[in-house]
Amino acid sequence: MASAAEIAKAYEAQDVRRRWLLSLPALLIIFFAAIGPLAIVLVYSFLEPGNYGDVIWKFSTDAWVSVVLERDIFDDTLSFADAHLSIFWRSLKLSLLTTLLTLLIGFPTAYFIATRREGTREIWLFLVTIPFWTNLLIRTFAIQEVIRSEGLLNSLLIWTGVIDQPLRILFTDTAVLIGMAYVYLPLMVLPLFASMEKIDFRLVEAGYDLYASRFQVLRRIIVPLVKPGIIAGSILVFIPSLGAYVTPRVLGGGRNLMVGNLIELQFGQGRNWPLGASLSMTLLAIVLIALMVYIRYAGSGERRHG
């Protein structure tokens, strides 16, 4: 006869088995149609490019070398690949600026929402989420209309007399920056709101009792309290900005490429799949590093508050 403990153990093992079976469809679909093929990209990055796209099955590290270095076609010497490096640099710069811009606008907005009354708060929050759920391409297209030479922004500036010639914003880095800040703003506001909602305003009151100014309260009390939200929001904006493809394509006009567009180029006109693969892996690596930094910070933050 089996003891009670044995029966319980067998029951538990059966439960775990059933749970694995239940989660199997989701795991398999994600493995085969999203995450698993990343391994193939890694393999492809070590092969030679075929003449008409695809690859030749021969080991080569050329693709990885040409991510950062350029081989001179005449004397075979290596130098830094300015084209690629400048695109990586632009992507990093634009993503950081986007993060900063969304933080500057998103912080007061999230604070405004968090300090509303309970009933109206949800409605304000909903107004922030609506644009997030509407098509990214359409929102980018909307921005394109606003900033073009004859668009709303220029008309307004000319009408108010600030400028007399329309500004050429479309198809510049500024256009990409404005577009990315616009489409990713909700991703900054939502986590900021989530931490601001939990602010204990008795701490703020205590600050004022000790003669702190509004700015001191903001800097010494509110910002430290919502730091987890600031970090989460920054990561949520930074990661998609870095891999952005649609916004720079529509607003950068083919010349102001970001990494995403450079990758696409290798699978289209460039016909260098291994280079595209190694660029993809580089982008993935940068994103994973950013995530790891985030997890470390978030983890230590929670422990402090816990």
Added chain:
Amino acid sequence: MARTFDVRRQTGFTTIAAICFALLYLPIMTLVVYAFNAGTSIAIWEGFSLRWFEAAWNNNQVIEASWRSVRIASVAAVLATIAATMAALATTRTKPYRGLAGKYAFINMPLMVPEIVVAVALLIFFSRIKIATGYTGLGYLIAAHTAFCIPFAYLPIRARLESMDQSLETAAADLYANGWRTFRRITLPLLWPGILAGLMLAFVISLDDVVITEFVKSGGQDTLPTYMLGQLRRVVTPEMNAISTVFLLLSIGIVTLFFFMSRRK
């Protein structure tokens, strides 16, 4: 008498918030307004007309792409929701077991990897399968969409499950209901709002996708977003605004429905 001192106030924050909301909605509203322009420009107003809606309605490519978008989104959303519901049942309301944290991380992974990287991976993987099997149908797009919709569907279902009281299920088991019967008569009806929310999110997410679709689609498989992306390279007429307006209304309608459903507990 002095005004009461509001400890929550921060100078200028309300102004910035007002500007922020204006900035969020002005571009979208401009886009919608010019959809009704009588002229051919998307910037110079020449009077009210519905001609561009008519033009879009009579544009076969638009109708075909829209129909394809809806078909893919429906199938992918249903599949993703079923898979996500099962996964949520398997990962909530349990003692930690080996692999639980890993499962959770894996299900959410499509949210973390840049979309362009997944798109490239699928392009390579599916092009191999296309050559090997000769099949070039919508199956690839449906599979890809299902995969990236799962984490979105999983979120509200899991949240709902975690807030559910387990005592009713225990009671059902005490009354000799078997596992399936308990699930069908107790768990499923309680979980239903979460499942519907997941389904709607998955549908909207699939409908909106550009990047993965652009890389995975075979010739002649444009969805509405990839069709629009192609058109944006040319001279744009208010027809694009008209298409966008209809699309926006659809998404906003679904999300609003979701909002009110999740408010009603």
